[in-house]
């Protein structure tokens with residue numbers, strides 16, 4: 001580190017502008033990729049990861065970020081976190097080889113319940129069933145630099161649960177993954193990206209140091225580590241849209257949309273509020289701030 005503090009300054013800027021991208025399923029069937037926005041074709045993923053590489057981004061994990069806070073490592077000039085929610089088998093089969101080829105890291109958030117073998121939570125909205133990662137896949141990916149995080153035990157809306165059930169989802173999923181991987185699990189992504197102050201406090205108490213939402217939380221990474229804003233990547237996100245989403249200005253814009261939707265929601269009459277969808281206005285599919293799983 002430079003004695004004049006220049007590296008510290010650069011590190012601070014890198015932290016503030018760090019983007020966290022969010023994917024779900026990666027598929028190799030074009031028709032399936034177009035059926036639901038959460039399915040991104042592997043060719044699109046590869047194109048996007050190559051673009052990150054060409055543009056000088058360096059992929060890091062949340063554990064890397066936290067090491068940098070303790071000054072054990074400095075962040076690269078343009079850090080980015082790539083995250084995958086739900087822990088689909090496709091993450092291992094299709095995304096992992098592309099990441100490995102490019103020497104990139106990622107964070108995979110998995111549903112830790114032993115009896116959850118597929119995306120049963122998507123059944124009611126017509127998303128095709130898809131198998132989830134097996135323990136052996138998690139062990140191998142973890143050994144090769146992929147950070148494994150929790151996505152709860154059974155993928156519920158945590159804010160709807162009473163304290164004891166929410167605690168079970170948060171703490172038991174962490175424990176199961178730690179026993180499997182023999183290493184601390186520090187990060188969680190809240191199912192559906194839905195979180196409130198009670199759940200954030202419980203997650204912190206359970207030992208998590210990073211909590212990921214989706215299109216919510218502060219514009220700057222690090223301002224609220226228990227509600228990290230992420231940028232959803234859809235199959236329809238083209239090269240231009242992907243490049244746009246990497247800009248700090250996009251984060252600011254996304255943040256302002258979220259704050260506006262919050263203000264509108266709080267001003268709505270109780271009768272009108274009852275008619276609002278389950279997710280925030282800013283997360284309606286198709287407007288760039290998508291409903292997240």
Ligand SMILES: [Zn+2]
Nearest residue numbers: 085086192293
């Ligand atoms: Zn999910």
